[in-house]
Amino acid sequence: MNSKRSVVANAGDKGTDTEQRPLRARDGLSEQDHLEILKQLYLARYFDVRLIKEKRRGRLRGTLYSSHNQEAILVGTLYGLRPSDWISPIHRDMPAFFLKDLRGNWDNDDRMGMSIGEVCAQVWGRATAPGRARDNWSHIGDASKGIICSTSMLAGTIPVAAGVVYDAKLKGEDTVCLTYNGEGSTSQGVFHEAINFAAIHKLAVVTIIENNQWAYGTPLELGSPVEDVADRAKGYDIPGLIADGQDVLDVLDKTMWAVERGRAGKGPSLIECKTFRAYGHGDHDDDRAAKYRGADEVEKGRSRDPIAVFKKYLVEKGILTKAEAKKYSPEGKHANETTDEDFPPDVVDIMKKGVEFALDSPLPEASEATKWVFAEPRR
Amino acid sequence: MNSKRSVVANAGDKGTDTEQRPLRARDGLSEQDHLEILKQLYLARYFDVRLIKEKRRGRLRGTLYSSHNQEAILVGTLYGLRPSDWISPIHRDMPAFFLKDLRGNWDNDDRMGMSIGEVCAQVWGRATAPGRARDNWSHIGDASKGIICSTSMLAGTIPVAAGVVYDAKLKGEDTVCLTYNGEGSTSQGVFHEAINFAAIHKLAVVTIIENNQWAYGTPLELGSPVEDVADRAKGYDIPGLIADGQDVLDVLDKTMWAVERGRAGKGPSLIECKTFRAYGHGDHDDDRAAKYRGADEVEKGRSRDPIAVFKKYLVEKGILTKAEAKKYSPEGKHANETTDEDFPPDVVDIMKKGVEFALDSPLPEASEATKWVFAEPRR
C-alpha cells in the first residue's frame, strides 16, 4: 500500500471560487498578536505533551487523540473569531476548547470559550468539567460559550452548526460557526446533507478539514477519490480553499477570508488544511501506527513543525531574534523527549494551573447519574 | 417564488472530465433500432396514460407518479444495456421495469427484465407481481432479473448498486448498474456515501438524475445550491454529464459513454437528464401542483415532448415520412385527451395483454402474510 498522497509539502492555494481575495488577515496583526499566536502554539503543544505523559503514566482514562503537529490549524482558525462566533471541535482538537478563550487583540474583539481549567477538569473526569464529565474528552460544549457539544459520530455537528447559524441569521446576527473534521469524516452522509443546506441558505458555516492523510488506519485514498478534499466543495459551488496546515498564518488568512465572506452573507466555505498526524490515531494506536505507516512517510509528514515554521517567519520579519527563537524549542521533538524547559514558563504555568484546578475538583457523585435526562418545561 | 431554473431548453453538453468522448452510440443504431426506440417511447407513454385513466376511475390503489414527458430518459438509458447489467428504477420510472426487457438489437445483445404483465400485476396488486405485491408500485425487484428492489427511502439503492457492481467486479464480470434518482434525492446523505465509494473503487455505477425541476412541492433551488445537478460529480472527480432529457438519443449517447467507461473499469458517472415533471408529484397532487407551479413554467417545461423531438429527428433522417410521423400523435396531449387511436396498435396491444394478465391473476392470500420473513439457511 504505497501512495502518492500529497503531504504538507505540496500545500498550495486553491479555491473553486473566482471572487477576489480580500487583504490578507495577517496584515492586520500587530507584533503583540504575533507573539500571542506563538504563545498559543506553544500552549497547544504543551497541553498535548503534558497529557501524553500523564496518559503514559496511567493517570488518565479514555483515549488521547494527539493534536501534535496540527496546532497551527487550531490557533490559526480560532485567532480571528469574535465572541459571538461558534465552534465545534472534535476528537483531535482538545486545545481548541480553551484557545477560543485566550485573548488576542484580533479585531479588538474579546473572544470566549472554556478555561483551560475546565478543559483539564474534563480530561481528568471531574465535576467541574463543562458537562460534569458525562462524556469523554472532546465531547463537551455549552451553548452559552458558543461551543457545540459533539457526539462521537463524525461530521454529526455540521447540521447542528447549520442550525446555529440559521438561528443567528434570523436574529440578525452575523455569527459564524467553524466545524472541525478529519478528512475521513468527509465521507459521512450528514456532511453532504449539512453543507448542501448551508450552501442553499448561504449560512456562514466554515468547515475546517484537517487533512492529516490518515483516518485511523485508513489512508486518504481509501476514503476519498479526490486527493484534495477541498474539491468536495465543488459539488455545492462553494469555495474550497487549501491551506498549509503547518503555517498558522496561511490558516488564519484563509479562515478569515471564509469567515468574513460568511459574515457578509455569501455562504459557507470549506477549508482543507494539509497536515500530518504525528502519532497513532489515539494513544492506544501508537504502536500499530508505527507498523501501518512507513517511517519515511512519518518523517516527511512531521518535517514541518508548525512552531518551527512560524518561528522562522518571525525571525525573518524581525519580530524575534535568532537567539530568542531558539530559547524554547519543543519543535521537531517527540512528546516524550520534551521537558518543561522547552516551553516558555508562562505557558507551563497556565497549564499547571489548569491541571491543579482539575485535581482540586471533586469527582461527580454517583447520585447525579440519573439527573438531567429531561429538562423542565420552558414555562 | 420565481426562479431562474434552467429548463430543458438550456440542456447542453457538460462534463467534469476531460477524457475524449467515444463515437456516439447513436451512430451504431440501425433503422430498425430507431423504429424500436420510437415504439418504446410510445409504449412508455401509453402505459402511463392508461394507468392515469385507470387511476382516475378509481380502479387502482396507491399513488401513480407519472413518467409523462420523461420517457426519453427511460428508453435512452436502457436501450444499450446488456442482459448482465443491473438497474434500480424508482417511483417515477415504472416503464423501466419492462423496457429493460423489450428486445432491441443494440450491440446484438438480448436484454432482460420483467414482462409488462408482471409490472401490471404489480400495479393491480396481484399475486403474480414480482414481489407478490408486498410493496407498492415501483418497489419491485429481483436479483435474477438484475433489478434492485428499492425501499421508499430515496437514493437508498445507490449503495446497493455499488455492492452489486463490486460483487460483479470480483467475479470478473463487467456489469454496469444504472440507478435512477430525482434531482431532489441527490440531497440524501447516502447518495454521497455511495458515489464516494464507487469513485474510490472505480465501480461502474451510473447514476441517472432525472432533473425535472421539482421534488414534490420543492423547486430545485431549495434542494440544491447548484443549478446543474451534474456538478455534484465534481466532488468525486467523476464525470458529470448533462443530457437533454427530452432527446432520447442524447440520453442514449451519454449513457452509453458512461456505461462503456464503467465497463472499462474507469469508474462511476453521473448523468443529469434535464426534463420537466408533466403533472403533480403523484396523481394525488395534480390539483395542488397546478397552484404551486406557474402555468408558464408548466407550459414551457412540457413544450418539448420527447416523442415529438424524436419524430422530428426521424423525419429529418428520412426514417419516417411526415405522414408516417403524424399517424400516431399522443405528443403534447394531456393523458386525458389521448385515445387509443393516438398510439400504434401493437403498442396498445402489448399493454392490453399486460393488463389482461394482471386482471386474470389472483390476489395474494392473507395466509401468506407472515411468510418469507426469514430465509432458509444456505445449507
Add this chain to the structure above:
Amino acid sequence: MSAVIAEGTQTVNMLTAIKQALFEEMEREPGMVCIGEDIGILGGAFGVTEGLQDRFGAERVIDAPISEALIVGAAVGMSMRGRPVMAEMQFIDFISCGFDQIVNNAATMHYRTAGKVSLPMVIRGPSGGYGGGGPYHSQQNEAWFAHSPGLRVVCPSTPSDAYGLLKTCLRDNNPCIFYEVKELYRKREIEEQIPGGDYTVPLGKARIAREGSDLTFVTYGNMVYFCLEAAVKLAEEGIEAEIIDLRSLVPLDDEAILNSIKKTNRVIAVNEAPMTCGFAGEILARVNEYAFEYLDAPPARVTRTDTPVPWVKPLELAVLPSVDDIYEAAKRAVNY
C-alpha cells in the same frame, strides 16, 4: 387562508386541530421555526402546514432538502439556542434516515451537558397502517424512541388531545417524537370541539377513553378506536372493558394503569407496531412489576405480527391487529 378557527364554536378533525395548534404556537412564539420537506410552498404532504408559510414567511417555515439527518441536526442547532422548532418527517417512516441525529444527538444533549443545553424541539409526522401504505408508509416505530432515553414520545388519538399535546410539546424544553396517526387525520366520527382558552394537555397523563370494570385495555393512537369497537362487542356480552388511552408513552402514566388494573384485574396491551420489543410488551413488563398481585389472568398483548406491513389489503389486514384479535384476547382474559 387562515387556519384559525373561532374558539370552541365548531368541531374539527384531527388534522385541523394540529394545524391550528401550529398556527397558534407560531403566533405566540415569534421565534419558533418549522422545517421539513414540502411544508412551505406545498403546505405539507397532508396539508398540515397549509398556509403556514404564507402567514409566517419562508424563513420561519423552511422547505428543506430531502435530508432527514440535516433536518433533525439543524433543529438541534436552532433549538439549542432557545428557539422552539417543529421538524416534520413527511412520513414517520423516513425518520430512520435521521435516526442517529435523534437518538444520539438530540436525545442526549441535555444529559451530556449536565443540564446546560435544552432542546425545545418536536419531530412530528404521520404514522400508522391500515391505509394501504406498504412497508414504508405504515410504520408506528415509537418503540425505537421509547428505548432511547431523553426523548418524549407522544401519540394522541383525538383532535383535542392532538391540539393540547402538540402545544405542550412545543412549549416543553425537550426533544419529542410526536406521532400523528394519519388514518385519524380526517376521520369524521372523531371530530370534536377544541376547548377554549389556552388549552394544553399535560404529558404523562393518560385519558380514560371508556370506563369499565372487567378488564383494562392499555393502548394509544388508532388502537384506541379498535379497542372501543371491541368493547362494544364485549359489552353486548356483559363484559365492561376500561380503555386507557396513554397519549404519551414517555413519560408514562403508570399510576393510571395500576389504578385501572386494581379495579379490573385483567389487562390487555394493544399496539400496532411489531410485537417483539414493542410498547405493548413494555406495558406488560411494567404491569408485572407493579400490579402482579392484582392480576386474575395473564396480561396479554395484541400487536402486529413480527413482519413488515405489506401493501395489498388482505395481507396488510392479516398482519395488523383487528378488532376481533382484541375481542378474542379480552375473552381469553375474562374466561381465564
Add this chain to the structure above:
Amino acid sequence: MSAVIAEGTQTVNMLTAIKQALFEEMEREPGMVCIGEDIGILGGAFGVTEGLQDRFGAERVIDAPISEALIVGAAVGMSMRGRPVMAEMQFIDFISCGFDQIVNNAATMHYRTAGKVSLPMVIRGPSGGYGGGGPYHSQQNEAWFAHSPGLRVVCPSTPSDAYGLLKTCLRDNNPCIFYEVKELYRKREIEEQIPGGDYTVPLGKARIAREGSDLTFVTYGNMVYFCLEAAVKLAEEGIEAEIIDLRSLVPLDDEAILNSIKKTNRVIAVNEAPMTCGFAGEILARVNEYAFEYLDAPPARVTRTDTPVPWVKPLELAVLPSVDDIYEAAKRAVNY
C-alpha cells in the same frame, strides 16, 4: 500472522475465537467478503480482523470510508447476489448511522421480494458498557433491531458460542446483527477450547449457563457473568439460581425459558440496555403470555436506568446493572 489455532489444543479468548471463525469462513467460502472501517490495513480497532487482509487480499477485506450507510447498503448489494458478507461496525454504537439501510432495506428484502432475494450478511461489532466508553462506546442497542422484523439478533457470551454462532450466522441466509461484548473480548476467566470439527451453534437455542431450582435468570452477553456472580452469592444462602444464556434473541428460545420457569417458578430478566422497550421487558411480556400460571412471584427485570451511559466511573456504574442489583431482585423474588 495466521489466526489459525490448532484445533482443540489450546484455550482462547473470545476475540481469538471470533477471529478464528472469520478466517475459517473466509477460507471455506472463497466468495465471502468483509467490509468495514479500518478492518484491513489496521486489522480492526480491536484487532478482530488482524491478518485477514494479508491472507485474503484487499479486494475481499475492504477498508471502507467512514460511511456506515454505504457499508450496510453495499453489503446488501453484494449479498443479494449470493455473496456472504461480514460488515463491521467499528463500535456497534455507530450502527445508528446506517440504521435506515438495516431496518428498512436489509431486514425486509426477503419479505418484499416474496422470498426471491436472500441476504447472507452479518453486521457485527463491539458492544456494551462497563469499560468507561461513555454514551457512544457503551451501547447494547439490540432492542431496536429485535423490534425490526427480518433481522437475526445474536449476542454470545463465551468464546465457543461466539465462534459457533458467528459461523452459523455467516452461513445463514438472513441479515444478522451480531453483538460482541467488548468487555469479554479478552477476559481471561472465560477462555476455553473451541470444540473441534466444523463446530457451529444453532440459532434460537439457549444455553443453560447454570442449573438451579429456585429462580431463573434470563439474560445474555456480559450480564451472564453478573448473574453468575449473583448466583454464587445466592447459593451461599441456599438459593439456587438457574441461568439461561439466550445467545440469540431473534429467534428466541421460548421453550428453554418456559421449561426453566416450570421448575423454578420465578424469573428475573437482565439486560444492560435501557429499561423501556428493552429485551428484558420483552422476556417479561412473553413470560406472562406462556408461563403466567407457573409464576410464584412477579417476574422482574434488572436493566440500565433510562439514561445514556455516562463516562466517569461512579456514574457509569450507577446507571448500569450491578451484581447487587441482580442479587437483590432475586431476593425479592424469592421472598415474595
